[in-house]
Each structure stands twice: as structure tokens, then as C-alpha cells.
Amino acid sequence: MHLEIVTPEKTVFSGEVTLVQLPGEKGSFEILHNHAPIISSLKAGTVKYITKEGITKNVEINGGVVESRSNNIVVLGEFI
Amino acid sequence: MAGLKEIRTRISSVKSTRQITSAMKMVAAAKLKKNQDKITSLRPYANKLHDVLTAVRESMEEDFENVLMSSRKPQKVLIILVTSNRGLCGGFNANVIHKALDVAEEIYPRQWKTGNLSFFAIGKKGADFIRSNKFLLAGVETEVFDHLDFHSATQLANQFTEEFITGKYDRIDFIYNRFKNAVVQMITHEHFLPVHMEEKETGPAVDYIFEPQKDLLLETLIPDVLKVQFYKVLLDSFASEHGARMTAMHQATDNADDLIHELTLHYNKARQASITKEILDIVGGAEALR
Numbered sequence: 286m287h288l289e290i291v292t293p294e295k296t297v298f299s300g301e302v303t304l305v306q307l308p309g310e311k312g313s314f315e316i317l318h319n320h321a322p323i324i325s326s327l328k329a330g331t332v333k334y335i336t337k338e339g340i341t342k343n344v345e346i347n348g349g350v351v352e353s354r355s356n357n358i359v360v361l362g363e364f365i
Numbered sequence: 366m367a368g369l370k371e372i373r374t375r376i377s378s379v380k381s382t383r384q385i386t387s388a389m390k391m392v393a394a395a396k397l398k399k400n401q402d403k404i405t406s407l408r409p410y411a412n413k414l415h416d417v418l419t420a421v422r423e424s425m426e427e428d429f430e431n432v433l434m435s436s437r438k439p440q441k442v443l444i445i446l447v448t449s450n451r452g453l454c455g456g457f458n459a460n461v462i463h464k465a466l467d468v469a470e471e472i473y474p475r476q477w478k479t480g481n482l483s484f485f486a487i488g489k490k491g492a493d494f495i496r497s498n499k500f501l502l503a504g505v506e507t508e509v510f511d512h513l514d515f516h517s518a519t520q521l522a523n524q525f526t527e528e529f530i531t532g533k534y535d536r537i538d539f540i541y542n543r544f545k546n547a548v549v550q551m552i553t554h555e556h557f558l559p560v561h562m563e564e565k566e567t568g569p570a571v572d573y574i575f576e577p578q579k580d581l582l583l584e585t586l587i588p589d590v591l592k593v594q595f596y597k598v599l600l601d602s603f604a605s606e607h608g609a610r611m612t613a614m615h616q617a618t619d620n621a622d623d624l625i626h627e628l629t630l631h632y633n634k635a636r637q638a639s640i641t642k643e644i645l646d647i648v649g650g651a652e653a654l655r
Contacts, residue, residue, distance in 0.1 A: 291410045293515040293596060294403070310577050324417060325576035326585045350586065352417050354571055359413050361589075363515075 286318055286356035288334055290344060292364055297344060298334070305358055306333040307351055322354040332360060369639065372632045376625060383621035389453065390614035397547060397607035403513070404544065404600050411593050418586050420571065421579055422562070432530055433587050436559045439536040442473050442482045443503060445525070445557065447541035447602040448491035450507055454606055455613035457542060457550065458490040464552045465491075465540045472554075487521075487599070510603055518596035526591060529558040541598050542605035548612055550605040557594065560587055 288305055290297040305316045308330025316323070332344045346362035353359070446465050448458045465484070469477045476482040483501035486492035492505040509517050525537055537558040542550040575582055 289409075289413075291413060293407050293410045293593060295406050296409060321574055322571050323574040323576065324420060324582065325574075326582055350414075350417055350582075350589070352413070352420070354573070359417075361410060361413055361417065363589075 286316075286358060288358045288360070290332065290360045290362055292362050294364075297362070298342075301337040302334045302358075303337060303339075304333075304335040305360075306331075307360070308332070308346070316351075316353055316358055318356065320353055320356075324350065324352050326350050327360070327362070332362070369632065369635050372628060372635060376628045376632065379621055379624050379628065383618055383625065386614045386617040386621060390611055390618060393607045393611040393614060394547075397604060397611060400513075400600060400604040400607060401544075404597075404604060407593070407597060407600065411597065414586070414589060414593060418583075418590060420573060421575065421582055421586065424571075424573060424575070425579055431560070431584065431587060433526065433558060433591070434560045434562065437535045439473070439476065440481060441534045441536075442476045443485055443525075443528070443534040443537045444468065444482065445485045445487060445537065445539050445541075446491040446495070447539065447598060448486065448488035448494075449602075449606040450489040450510060452490065453613060454610035455616075457606055457609035458488075458494075460550075460552050461540055461542055462491060462494050464554065468538070468540060468554050485525075487602075509599060513599055513603055515592070515596050518599055519592045522592045522595035523588075525557065525595075526588060534558075539598050541602045542609070544601040544604040544608065547608040550609055555598070557591070560591065 286302060287300070288302040289299045303318070307314055307316065307325070308327050310326045310328055313330070314325075327346065327349045329347045330345075332346055333341065334344075335341050344362070345364070346360070347364055349360060349362035351358065351360050444465055446461065448461055452458070469482055473482050480501060483503040484491070484495050485503045485506070486495055487506045487509060489505075489507045492502065492507070495502045506521065509521065528534055529537055536556070539553070539555045539557055541553055541555075543553040545551050
């Protein structure tokens with residue numbers, strides 16, 4: 286599945302991933318392959334994702350929104 | 366005809382002016398490029414945000430009400446006038462100021478006459494104009510262009526949103542130069558608050574899970590949209606400023622070139638004339654001695 290992390294100032298990451306963990310408004314949650322379509326707001330915290338190569342990466346965000354549908358995930362984040 | 370020395374001094378002074386204008390042109394071009402990159406990198410975010418907002422609204426049964434969307438009777442109006450801090454950019458500032466006065470007189474005549482229309486000046490030139498004409502000036506912001514980033518736009522956007530919610534203003538508008546390309550700026554009058562939502566299209570909505578509920582989600586999304594709009598306006602105006610300055614300086618450089626050409630012609634003619642005169646004198650003198 287494809288993940289994009291976008292901020293107003295730049296695109297932080299764009300590429301294939303196998304897992305994304307997000308700081309949802311009501312607690313952390315994960316998106317795996319074939320997740321149902323979801324739109325959720327995010328609070329400040331860490332976005333963790335595992336790339337296709339198996340490397341785990343972390344990005345700090347200061348709140349935002351995530352949209353995921355048909356294995357396309359877009360994180361609209363704001364940094365401090 | 367002016368003396369040789371005078372022409373020489375003028376040529377050298379025009380040449381140094383030409384150097385300055387052509388350097389300013391280069392600087393403006395470089396800054397324009399940098400700013401255009403910022404506009405380009407905002408675009409994916411803005412588009413995605415719009416998509417998400419549309420998706421949420423499409424899934425809602427009835428349309429949504431929010432304090433930021435409430436269109437009250439415009440008793441008190443604020444116009445945010447975006448100008449530049451520096452001059453030497455052609456008609457950039459004058460045009461946008463004219464437009465502001467037009468809008469005040471034609472769209473808000475009642476508020477304008479009763480003193481319920483005030484201006485917030487972003488950029489020194491606009492502030493100077495409002496002050497010297499003794500119009501109502503709600504505030505001035507001149508430092509935002511020093512480090513133009515999303516964060517500074519956010520702070521301003523939040524400030525105005527707050528003033529709208531508390532009822533200090535019933536309507537907040539922008540007047541600014543929209544960036545089209547380096548040569549063309551479009552003077553734009555745009556509403557900021559209340560938020561105007563385009564008619565929602567009824568398409569096949571994707572069955573999303575919404576977290577939290579849709580209305581709460583919208584409440585967090587709308588301020589984001591406002592921030593993006595504000596940031597976009599500042600970026601556009603800043604890019605336009607550099608575009609306008611680049612064009613103005615390009616013209617000034619061209620004019621200086623023409624002037625130098627003309628003066629050099631004059632200089633050469635004068636030089637020729639003086640040589641001819643000298644020769645005539647010598648020949649005349651020699652003739653007389655014979």
C-alpha cells in the first residue's frame with residue numbers, strides 16, 4: 286500500500302509501506318493492507334511506518350488528518 | 366550642446382544606476398523562484414485537504430452548520446489589505462490599494478460611511494497609505510514576510526478567526542495580488558470569513574469510517590482550510606511582489622540602456638565637433654601666417 290505524508294511546506298514521505306501506526310484522536314491505531322476506508326483526525330504524536338524494505342521509521346506530527354482508501358493512505362500533518 | 370565633461374559624468378551615473386537596477390532584477394528573480402517553489406509544495410496539501418473535506422461533506426445527510434460558516438448581517442467589516450514592505454515594484458501596491466477603496470465604496474458603502482469598515486494592513490506600504498488618509502486601521506503586520514512560513518500564517522489566521530467568533534467583525538475579506546505568472550498579477554478580492562462552502566456534489570460517496578464523528582471532524586478541518594487559504598494569500602502576494610519588481614527593474618534596466626546609447630551618441634558627436642573645430646582653427650591659423 287502507498288503512504289504519503291504531506292505538510293503545507295513539503296512532502297515528507299511518499300512510498301510503499303506495509304504498516305502505518307497513527308496517533309488517532311481516541312488512541313493509537315494501525316492501518317494494514319486492505320483496511321476499510323477511513324478518515325480520522327490525529328492528535329500530536331508519532332506516525333510510525335514500516336517501508337517495503339522492512340525499515341521502521343518515525344515522524345513526529347503536531348496533529349492532522351489521515352485519509353485511507355483502497356490502500357492509498359494520505360497523512361495531512363502539521364509540524365511545530 | 367552640453368560640454369563633453371558633463372555628458373561623460375551623466376553616462377557614468379546612468380551606468381551605475383543601470384548596475385543597481387539589473388542587480389535588483391536578479392535578486393527579485395531569485396526570490397521569486399524560491400517563493401514559487403513554496404507555492405508548488407503547498408499544492409499537494411491543499412488539494413488533499415480539499416478532497417478530505419469534500420469526502421466528509423458528501424457523506425453527511427444534511428448540510429453542516431458551524432460558527433465559522435454563519436453568515437451574519439455584515440455590520441462590521443474588516444478588509445485585510447496585503448501589500449509589500451518595500452517599493453520599487455511598479456504599480457504593485459498602488460493597484461491593490463485602489464482596489465481596496467473601490468471595494469469599500471461599492472460593496473460596503475454603508476459600513477464605509479458609518480465607520481464600521483476597518484483595514485488590517487499586511488505590509489508597510491498599505492499601512493502607510495491607510496494612515497496618511499486617516500482611515501480606520503485595525504492593525505499592522507510587517508514582519509510576516511521576513512520568514513514566510515506556514516506557522517506565521519497560522520498565527521495570523523487564528524487571530525482573525527478568533528475576532529470573527531467573538532463578533533468583533535461580521536465579515537473578513539482579503540484584497541491582494543494573486544500570482545499568475547512573473548509578469549501578470551491579478552488583483553483579487555476574496556472572502557475569508559464566514560467560510561463559504563461550494564455546493565456539495567452528490568456523487569457515489571465512499572463508505573468511510575469517520576473518527577471522531579463527522580461534525581467534530583469538520584470542526585477541526587475548517588480551521589485547517591482557513592490556515593491554508595491564508596498561507597496561500599501571503600505566498601501569492603509575496604510572489605507577485607517579486608514578479609512585479611522583476612518586471613519593473615527589467616524595464617528600468619532597458620531604459621538605462623537606451624539612455625546610455627543616446628548619451629554615447631551625443632558624446633561622440635560633441636567630440637567630433639570639437640575635433641573639427643580644432644582642426645579648423647589650426648588650418649585657419651596656418652592660412653593666416655602665409
